[in-house]
Amino acid sequence: ASVWEWQSRSIYQLLTDRFSLEGGGTTECITDYRKYCGGSYRGIIEKLDYIQDLGFDAIWISPIVANIEGVTVYGEAFHGYWAQDIYSLNPHFGSEEDLLALSNALHERDMYLMVDIVVNHFGPPVNSSTPYASFRPFDKPSHFHPYCIITDYNNQTDVEQCWLGDNKVGLADANTENPFVVKTYYSWIRHLTQKYDIDGLRIDTVKHVRKDFWPAFSTLSGVYTVGEVYHGDTAYVKDYTYVIDGVLDYPTWYQLFPAFQTSTGNLSALAEVVHKAQLTYKTGLFGSGAFSENHDQPRFPSLTSDTARIKNVITFPFIHDGIPILYYGQEQGYTGGNDPYNREALWLSGYVEEGKELVDHVKALNAARKAAIATCPGYLLTPMTFLGVTATTMAVYKHPLLALFTNVGSNGTASWNVQGTEWTPGTELLEVFSCNVVAVDETGTLKATAVGGQPQLYIPASAPINHCSS
Numbered sequence: 422a423s424v425w426e427w428q429s430r431s432i433y434q435l436l437t438d439r440f441s442l443e444g445g446g447t448t449e450c451i452t453d454y455r456k457y458c459g460g461s462y463r464g465i466i467e468k469l470d471y472i473q474d475l476g477f478d479a480i481w482i483s484p485i486v487a488n489i490e491g492v493t494v495y496g497e498a499f500h501g502y503w504a505q506d507i508y509s510l511n512p513h514f515g516s517e518e519d520l521l522a523l524s525n526a527l528h529e530r531d532m533y534l535m536v537d538i539v540v541n542h543f544g545p546p547v548n549s550s551t552p553y554a555s556f557r558p559f560d561k562p563s564h565f566h567p568y569c570i571i572t573d574y575n576n577q578t579d580v581e582q583c584w585l586g587d588n589k590v591g592l593a594d595a596n597t598e599n600p601f602v603v604k605t606y607y608s609w610i611r612h613l614t615q616k617y618d619i620d621g622l623r624i625d626t627v628k629h630v631r632k633d634f635w636p637a638f639s640t641l642s643g644v645y646t647v648g649e650v651y652h653g654d655t656a657y658v659k660d661y662t663y664v665i666d667g668v669l670d671y672p673t674w675y676q677l678f679p680a681f682q683t684s685t686g687n688l689s690a691l692a693e694v695v696h697k698a699q700l701t702y703k704t705g706l707f708g709s710g711a712f713s714e715n716h717d718q719p720r721f722p723s724l725t726s727d728t729a730r731i732k733n734v735i736t737f738p739f740i741h742d743g744i745p746i747l748y749y750g751q752e753q754g755y756t757g758g759n760d761p762y763n764r765e766a767l768w769l770s771g772y773v774e775e776g777k778e779l780v781d782h783v784k785a786l787n788a789a790r791k792a793a794i795a796t797c798p799g800y801l802l803t804p805m806t807f808l809g810v811t812a813t814t815m816a817v818y819k820h821p822l823l824a825l826f827t828n829v830g831s832n833g834t835a836s837w838n839v840q841g842t843e844w845t846p847g848t849e850l851l852e853v854f855s856c857n858v859v860a861v862d863e864t865g866t867l868k869a870t871a872v873g874g875q876p877q878l879y880i881p882a883s884a885p886i887n888h889c890s891s
C-alpha cells in the first residue's frame with residue numbers, strides 16, 4: 422500500500438517474540454535474560470481480535486529474517502535485528518506458511534502488515550577466523566565495511582561506514598557502496614514484499630546508510646516505507662524525508678517525555694519542533710510515524726507513575742499529522758525501563774481489556790481519529806496547529822479534533838480557554854474520554870477545566886463515534 426493509503430491507519434507495534442504464544446498459553450519471560458520467550462506468527466493471529474478491538478488496523482512486527490543463533494553477551498537475537506541469512510525466515514517465529522497465514526489473516530480483516538527490515542548490517546560475526554562465512558548472501562570481506570565501532574555520532578562517514586554496537590557485540594556493517602550488495606538488496610526487497618504480501622516497511626538504521634541508496638530501494642519495495650532516523654534535530658532528519666516516504670518522528674519524541682514528565686516541562690519546545698518539521702520536511706509531517714514509545718526507549722511509565730501524565734503522552738501521536746503508532750504494552754500500563762526491560766511479554770498481562778483505564782483511553786483515541794477521518798475528508802491533510810501554549814497547558818487543533826493537554830499531573834489544576842476554531846457559538850462538542858457534551862460559548866470560546874490533570878479530546882457531537890454510544 423502507498424503512503425496515502427497508510428495515512429488513515431493506526432499502527433500497533435509489537436515484538437513477535439514477546440506478543441503472543443500460540444495456543445494462548447503463558448510462560449515465564451525474564452527480560453533481563455534477553456532470550457527467546459516463544460512468541461510467534463501463529464500467536465499473533467490468535468490475538469488479532471485484541472488488536473482490532475483496541476481500534477488498530479495495522480501492525481508492525483519485528484524483523485523476520487533468519488538471525489544468528491546462540492548466545493552473545495547481549496543474549497539471543499529474539500528482537501530480530503541480527504541477520505544471518507536474508508533469504509530464510511527466523512524459525513523461532515514460525516514457517517513461511519505461518520507468516521503468509523498472518524498476512525492473509527490481517528488482510529481478511531482489512532488490516533495492514535508492516536515488517537521491520539534491516540539493510541545496514543548483519544548480526545555480530547560469530548566465527549573470528551572466517552567471520553562472514555555463515556552469512557547469506559554476503560559472505561565475503563568485500564561485502565562489509567572494515568571493522569571499526571562508531572564512536573563519533575557527529576561524523577557522518579563514521580555513522581555510515583563503521584559498525585553499530587560496541588566492542589563486545591559489533592554488527593557487521595554491510596558495504597552498501599559495493600554494487601553487488603546494492604543490487605542484491607534491491608532485488609531482495611522487491612521479492613520479499615511480494616512473497617509475503619507486505620503492505621509497508623519500517624526501515625531500521627536509515628541514517629547509517631548513504632542517502633542515495635534509499636530512493637531506488639524504497640521505490641522497488643512497492644510499498645510505504647517509514648524509516649528510523651534516530652536523531653533529535655529536524656535539520657538533520659529532514660534530508661531523509663526526500664529519500665523515503667516518511668520518518669519515525671524522533672525529533673518530536675525527544676521533546677515529548679520532558680514536556681509532560683513534570684509541570685515545568687517545556688510545552689513550547691514541543692510545539693516548536695512540530696512546526697519546524699511541518700515547514701521543512703518534504704511533505705510536512707504527513708506520512709511520518711508518530712510514536713510515544715518503542716523498543717529502544719524506556720517506557721514513559723518507568724519515568725512517572727502519574728496516570729494523567731501518561732495519558733497526555735499517549736494522546737499526542739493520535740492528534741499528530743503522521744500515522745499514530747502505539748508500542749505493545751502501553752495499553753496495559755507496562756513500566757519497563759531501558760532495553761532489555763522495555764520488551765516484556767504481553768501474555769503476562771492476560772490481555773485484559775475490562776476495567777483497564779489505558780485500554781479505554783487507546784480505544785477512545787482510535788475511535789475519535791476514525792470519526793474525524795470519516796466526517797471530514799480533509800482531516801488527513803489538515804496540519805495540526807497550536808491554539809494556545811502556556812507554561813502548563815496546550816491546545817492542539819486539527820479540524821474536526823481538538824486535543825487539550827496539560828502537564829500539571831493528577832494533583833494539579835489547569836484550565837483552557839480555546840479560541841480560533843471553526844466552531845461557532847453554541848456548537849455542541851463531545852469530549853471523547855468522558856463522553857460529556859459541552860457547547861462552545863457565545864464568544865466562540867471553548868472553556869474547559871482539567872480533571873486531575875487529564876487530557877481532553879473534542880469532536881463535534883454530531884460525529885458518529887461508537888465509543889460513546891455503547
Ligand code: ABC
Binds near residue numbers: 539574592716717760
Ligand atoms: C544491544 C544491547 C544493549 C547495548 C547495545 C550495545 O547492544 O541490548 O543493551 O547497549 C538491536 C537490538 C538491541 C541491541 C542492538 C545492538 O541491536 O534491538 O537490543 O542492543 O546489538 C535500531 C533498532 C534497534 C536495533 C538496531 C540494530 C537498530 O531500533 O532495536 O538494536 O539493528 C543507534 C542507531 C539506531 C538503533 C539504536 C539501538 O542505536 O542509530 O538505529 N536502533 C545516540 C545516536 C543514535 C544511537 C543511540 C543509541 O545513541 O545518535 O544513533 O542509536 O546508541 C541523546 C542524544 C542521541 C543519542 C541518545 C542515546 O541520547 O542526543 O544522539 O543517540 O541524548
